[in-house]
Amino acid sequence: xxxxxxxxxxxxxxxxxxxxxxxxxxxxxxxxxxxxxxxxxxxxxxxxxxxxxxxxxxxxxxxxxxxxxxxxxxxxxxxxxxxxxxxxxxxxxxxxxxxxxxxxxxxxxxxxxxxxxxxxxxxxxxxxxxxxxxxxxxxxxxxxxxxxxxxxxxxxxxxxxxxxxxxxxxxxxxxxxxxxxxxxxxxxxxxxxxxxxxxxxxxxxxxxxxxxxxxxxxxxxxxxxxxxxxxxxxxxxxxxxxxxxxxxxxxxxxxxxxxxxxxxxxxxxxxxxxxxxxxxxxxxxxxxxxxxxxxxxxxxxxxxxxxxxxxxxxxxxxxxxxxxxxxxxxxxxxxxxxxxxxxxxxxxxxxxxxxxxxxxxxxxxxxxxxxxxxxxxxxxxxxxxxxxxxxxxxxxxxxxxxxxxxxxxxxxxxxxxxxxxxxxxxxxxxxxxxxxxxxxxxxxxxxxxxxxxxxxxxxxxxxxxxxxxxxxxxxxxxxxxxxxxxxxxxxxxxxxxxxxxxxxxxxxxxxxxxxxxxxxxxxxx
Amino acid sequence: xxxxxxxxxxxxxxxxxxxxxxxxxxxxxxxxxxxxxxxxxxxxxxxxxxxxxxxxxxxxxxxxxxxxxxxxxxxxxxxxxxxxxxxxxxxxxxxxxxxxxxxxxxxxxxxxxxxxxxxxxxxxxxxxxxxxxxxxxxxxxxxxxxxxxxxxxxxxxxxxxxxxxxxxxxxxxxxxxxxxxxxxxxxxxxxxxxxxxxxxxxxxxxxxxxxxxxxxxxxxxxxxxxxxxxxxxxxxxxxxxxxxxxxxxxxxxxxxxxxxxxxxxxxxxxxxxxxxxxxxxxxxxxxxxxxxxxxxxxxxxxxxxxxxxxxxxxxxxxxxxxxxxxxxx
Numbered sequence: 001x002x003x004x005x006x007x008x009x010x011x012x013x014x015x016x017x018x019x020x021x022x023x024x025x026x027x028x029x030x031x032x033x034x035x036x037x038x039x040x041x042x043x044x045x046x047x048x049x050x051x052x053x054x055x056x057x058x059x060x061x062x063x064x065x066x067x068x069x070x071x072x073x074x075x076x077x078x079x080x081x082x083x084x085x086x087x088x089x090x091x092x093x094x095x096x097x098x099x100x101x102x103x104x105x106x107x108x109x110x111x112x113x114x115x116x117x118x119x120x121x122x123x124x125x126x127x128x129x130x131x132x133x134x135x136x137x138x139x140x141x142x143x144x145x146x147x148x149x150x151x152x153x154x155x156x157x158x159x160x161x162x163x164x165x166x167x168x169x170x171x172x173x174x175x176x177x178x179x180x181x182x183x184x185x186x187x188x189x190x191x192x193x194x195x196x197x198x199x200x201x202x203x204x205x206x207x208x209x210x211x212x213x214x215x216x217x218x219x220x221x222x223x224x225x226x227x228x229x230x231x232x233x234x235x236x237x238x239x240x241x242x243x244x245x246x247x248x249x250x251x252x253x254x255x256x257x258x259x260x261x262x263x264x265x266x267x268x269x270x271x272x273x274x275x276x277x278x279x280x281x282x283x284x285x286x287x288x289x290x291x292x293x294x295x296x297x298x299x300x301x302x303x304x305x306x307x308x309x310x311x312x313x314x315x316x317x318x319x320x321x322x323x324x325x326x327x328x329x330x331x332x333x334x335x336x337x338x339x340x341x342x343x344x345x346x347x348x349x350x351x352x353x354x355x356x357x358x359x360x361x362x363x364x365x366x367x368x369x370x371x372x373x374x375x376x377x378x379x380x381x382x383x384x385x386x387x388x389x390x391x392x393x394x395x396x397x398x399x400x401x402x403x404x405x406x407x408x409x410x411x412x413x414x415x416x417x418x419x420x421x422x423x424x425x426x427x428x429x430x431x432x433x434x435x436x437x438x439x440x441x442x443x444x445x446x447x448x449x450x451x452x453x454x455x456x457x458x459x460x461x462x463x464x465x466x467x468x469x470x471x472x473x474x475x476x477x478x479x480x481x482x483x484x485x486x487x488x489x490x491x492x493x494x495x496x497x498x499x500x501x502x503x504x505x506x507x508x509x510x511x512x513x514x515x516x517x518x519x520x521x522x523x524x525x
Numbered sequence: 526x527x528x529x530x531x532x533x534x535x536x537x538x539x540x541x542x543x544x545x546x547x548x549x550x551x552x553x554x555x556x557x558x559x560x561x562x563x564x565x566x567x568x569x570x571x572x573x574x575x576x577x578x579x580x581x582x583x584x585x586x587x588x589x590x591x592x593x594x595x596x597x598x599x600x601x602x603x604x605x606x607x608x609x610x611x612x613x614x615x616x617x618x619x620x621x622x623x624x625x626x627x628x629x630x631x632x633x634x635x636x637x638x639x640x641x642x643x644x645x646x647x648x649x650x651x652x653x654x655x656x657x658x659x660x661x662x663x664x665x666x667x668x669x670x671x672x673x674x675x676x677x678x679x680x681x682x683x684x685x686x687x688x689x690x691x692x693x694x695x696x697x698x699x700x701x702x703x704x705x706x707x708x709x710x711x712x713x714x715x716x717x718x719x720x721x722x723x724x725x726x727x728x729x730x731x732x733x734x735x736x737x738x739x740x741x742x743x744x745x746x747x748x749x750x751x752x753x754x755x756x757x758x759x760x761x762x763x764x765x766x767x768x769x770x771x772x773x774x775x776x777x778x779x780x781x782x783x784x785x786x787x788x789x790x791x792x793x794x795x796x797x798x799x800x801x802x803x804x805x806x807x808x809x810x811x812x813x814x815x816x817x818x819x820x821x822x823x824x825x826x827x828x829x830x831x832x833x834x835x836x837x838x839x840x841x842x843x844x845x846x847x848x849x850x851x852x853x854x
Contacts, residue, residue: 171661178742193820284730284817290563356731356816507734507819 008046008078015045028072028079028459036093039071039084044099052076052387054376055096055103056461057470057487060110062142067091067114071103072459072470072487074376079395081459086116088141095120102376105495106487113140113210128203128524139211140483146211168196171506175204182520193505198498206524213484218244218453221481222317228486229522230311231274234260234267235464237316240484242397243460243473244318247453254441256320257399261436263307263315264398264462265429269340270299271465272422272429275517276347279419282510283360288350295343298336305329320446330437337430344427351416351423361416365500365512368413377496378489379467380425381516384418386411391463403435415515422517452479464489466517488522539622539794544614547798548762552579554802555765555809562813579762583755591751598657605654606749606756609647613763616643620770621698622797623790624780634696637689641682644726644767647760648674654757655745666744669735669820670728676827677725680835684722687715687842688775691850701779709776711850715838716776720804722831723768724811725823727761731815732823769804773797777804 009030013022020042021033034042047053052075059070063085071082086093095118097104107118108127115138126133132154137144169190175183183204189197209228213221226237238260245252252260277292300310306325307313315321325333351357367377372385382389390407392400408424410417453475460471467489476482493516501509534540553568553576560567568575593599619636648670655667688708692700700708709716725732736744743749749757773779782796818826 169661280816284733285815286559286730287563287813288816290565294564354816356818359818359822360816505819505821507821 008049008075008080011049012042012045016042026081026457028081030078031081031083033083036084036086039069039082040094040096040099042082043071043073043096046073046075047099050075051373052389053100054373055100055106056376056468056492057472057485058103058106058110059472059483059485060114060116060140061474061483061485062088062114062140064142067116067141069093069110069116070472071096072472074389079459079461091116092119094118097121100376101374102492102495105491109491112138114138115141126203127201128206130203130206139208146208173509180518180520182518184518184520184523188501188506188509190506193507195501195504195506195509198501200494200498202494202520202523204524205521209525210484210486213481215480217451217479218318218481219451221484223314225484225486226312226314226316228488228525229519231271231519232267232464232466232469232522233311234263234313234315235462235469236486237314238264238398239460239462239464239469239471239486240473241316241318242462243458243471244453244475244481245449246458246460247456247473247475248318248449250319250447250449252320252398253444253447254399255324255443256445258436258440259321259323259325259445260316261399261403262325262433263303263313263321265433265436266299266303266306267313268465269426269429269433270296270303271517272426273299275514276419276422276426279361279415279511279514280357282514283357285357288357292347295340298339302333302336305332317446319449320444322446324445325437325440333437334434337433341427341430344423348423351420358416360508360511361419361515362414364415364508365497365504365515366412366414367496367500369411371499372413372496375495375499376492377467378492379463379465379517380418380421381467381493381496383408384410384421384515385413389468391461391468395461397460397462399436403432403439405432405435415511418515452477453481466490466519466522467493486525488519488525490516490519490523494518494523535618540618541614543622544617544763544766547801548759548766549579549583550576551766551769551801551805552762554805558806558809559813562810583759586755586758587752589751589754591753592748594658594660594748596659597748598659601653601657602748603753605650605657606753606760609650609654610756610760610763612643612647612650613760613767616640616647617763617767617770619697620767620774621701621780622770622794624793634694634699637685637695637697637700640697640767640771641678641685644764645674645678647764648726651745651757651760654749655747658745658748660748662742662747663745666735666741666747669741670745672820673728673732673735673823674726676824677722677831680718680827680831681722681726683832683835683839684715684719685771685775687712687719687838690839690842690846697774697779701774702781704778704781707776707778712776712838712842712845715842716772718831718834718838719772719776720807720811722835723772724808725827725831727765727768727808729765729808730812731818733817734820734823765805765808766801769801769808770797772804773800 009022012032019038023031032042054074056072056074061068066085066087069084069086073080073082084093093116095107097107107121110116111118112127112129132151134150134152137149171188171190173188174180174185185201187199188195209224213224216224222237222241225240226233228236273292273296277289280288303313304310307315307323315323367385369386372382372387386409388407388409393407405428408421410421455475455477457474462469469489470487472485473481474483497513497516501512557567568578571577571581593602619640652667652671655663688700689695691708691711692703694700728735746754746757777800780793780797784792
């Protein structure tokens with residue numbers, strides 16, 4: 001029986017001894033530096049010791065002669081980073097997909113952007129880069145300049161291989177499709193109405209933001225990372241500034257912490273309301289969609305009231321926030337939230353009792369708990385499958401440690417459970433904001449920080465509306481970062497869709513997919 | 526000798542022009558009701574309250590480029606929407622609007638069967654239209670149309686027989702005129718079943734699986750553009766009005782109502798339109814408060830629930846007509 005209270009670090013120490021170097025308190029609870037090849041053994045012993053072990057992200061970075069491959073691993077109580085390096089001439093490392101299927105997408109991305117070959121990975125190929133990207137140019141390597149990349153002519157599109165079985169039909173969902181609001185492609189093979197295979201292709205709107213951060217100052221980067229996602233923009237900025245503050249060893253004033261929480265929870269509120277309504281649209285329930293989006297509007301107004309902007313709040317900055325909440329605005333915030341709280345029972349009752357809605361959501365896209373753990377899913381998707389992970393509880397950041405709130409977990413793992421997690425979190429968010437504005441500490445909301453950041457590195461995890469958002473920042477002593485790695489929640493959640501869609505009706509694909517709250521703008525950074 | 530009255534009746538009132546205007550008006554009504562139920566305003570720019578919006582949409586589509594895909598079966602692709610529209614309008618002509626149907630004063634006995642058959646043919650033509658477009662979405666969409674209307678035609682026919690039994694006639698005009706007490710009061714269960722079946726037959730929510738846009742893009746309309754699309758839309762709208770008109774004729778006493786002064790045809794038309802709007806409001810309300818079923822749920826709902834219910838309804842009606850109603854009426 002895996003024990004969740006296990007001391008992972010002493011276990012590694014006792015098992016591998018001198019073969020690994022352990023630095024405590026760096027990049028999470030500890031950084032374990034291993035030789036190429038040993039990373040598999042370390043990871044395997046961690047997975048055996050704790051069932052909640054999962055891959056949060058794999059960061060690839062150019063270290064000069066070598067390419068670093070950092071495995072960021074979460075377990076039930078600690079977060080560690082396993083560092084391995086491969087030589088640039090022969091960048092080969094063994095895959096970990098067979099140990100942990102959830103690592104598949106992360107490996108594909110590192111392979112595409114840094115040219116690391118993961119030996120044994122089943123489907124290596126272009127994953128984020130476009131088809132007309134030149135061979136052998138890996139954009140995240142330092143010697144590649146964006147202006148010097150010469151695109152090659154687009155190769156003729158592959159001949160569509162007709163499935164051998166005549167009963168099978170291939171339906172292409174995307175890049176342009178009414179069910180997807182953003183460009184992404186899923187090739188779905190159906191047998192009659194039953195889905196037998198889903199092949200994803202992402203990267204249609206990849207903007208290379210990770211590379212772009214390296215040629216801008218930290219302050220500019222705050223606004224750049226905010227543009228990764230329009231819906232959860234504050235949380236992106238927060239994830240980045242917290243990582244930088246960790247390198248700077250800056251403590252943000254308490255008032256700023258509370259103000260950040262208010263901004264983050266407003267983000268979560270409007271994001272959840274958006275998804276709850278959008279799910280209605282996907283199952284042909286337009287009225288629900290219109291109602292939710294109507295009630296989302298006042299929240300957008302609150303974001304404008306507190307930050308000055310309706311969508312991109314641009315509130316976070318290194319060392320605090322840029323705007324204070326006026327004392328006179330507090331009653332307005334509370335009134336709006338009270339109004340929304342009053343409407344929640346109605347919506348909850350629709351999700352509970354509406355027969356057609358239950359028919360379309362109950363037992364659709366069931367993700368079992370063990371699959372959720374194996375695929376390292378995050379956020380409401382994991383919590384709908386009975387996995388109690390929430391960074392706000394597990395590793396409290398900002399003021400979340402001081403604010404009481406419930407962690408919502410449903411165990412059925414279907415679309416209905418995932419939507420209900422969000423429904424309940426809307427209420428929790430309202431509670432959090434009300435508590436935060438009631439208990440706003442006095443004092444400054446911003447402190448000055450130096451423009452240049454000393455050399456160092458930091459990882460940071462925050463809970464975005466869609467799940468855990470991961471930032472890795474490496475600085476080199478100048479005013480521009482050396483490497484910024486972003487792992488967005490949707491990137492971690494898409495594999496679960498590939499799993500749950502199989503064996504279900506094609507008509508359930510949209511409802512199932514929207515229950516992940518997919519954001520491709522996030523996925524394609 | 527040319528009968529000018531007949532030509533006027535066919536082309537203007539209550540024939541083609543009237544049907545077209547009624548259809549556009551009902552389309553506007555539907556959109557407005559749906560919008561209000563969803564907390565929106567709906568069309569509001571073209572004409573007072575946006576009443577000209579359906580006409581504007583229709584004209585706009587007529588001006589758009591008309592594309593026929595290379596792979597499509599050209600003849601069927603081009604003519605199916607037009608023929609479907611014609612058949613629907615023709616079927617409408619048998620419905621007594623101002624107290625008499627368009628073609629002959631009292632229709633003929635058995636015209637109920639004829640118009641139900643016409644409605645089926647029109648649906649089949651829509652299926653052909655999608656099938657001929659040779660597009661995967663169009664093909665799947667039209668396959669769904671076919672499975673759905675084949676299933677729901679049977680209960681529709683069976684439930685339509687309930688008023689026919691009570692009236693003792695298969696002529697729509699006779700059924701309508703014999704409703705001293707509207708049949709909705711004599712057979713309310715049949716009315717409810719008929720509305721549900723009609724909703725499925727017209728492919729409206731919660732039965733709108735053939736054009737579930739989140740799965741099938743445009744369904745059978747995917748490849749259609751310009752004038753052909755305009756006629757597809759118009760056919761759908763005429764179908765909706767036709768279905769509601771059928772409900773009016775079979776259950777709500779048709780166009781008949783009190784005549785206060787002046788010409789009876791004016792009052793009959795007024796009653797007909799008002800009753801029609803009531804039915805449109807009911808169906809639109811159903812559309813708004815439900816989510817879409819899945820195709821397998823639609824079909825199992827038909828064969829497991831609606832078909833047995835329709836048979837039961839028929840049995841109940843026969844029993845009541847034989848033993849109970851003679852005592853009441």
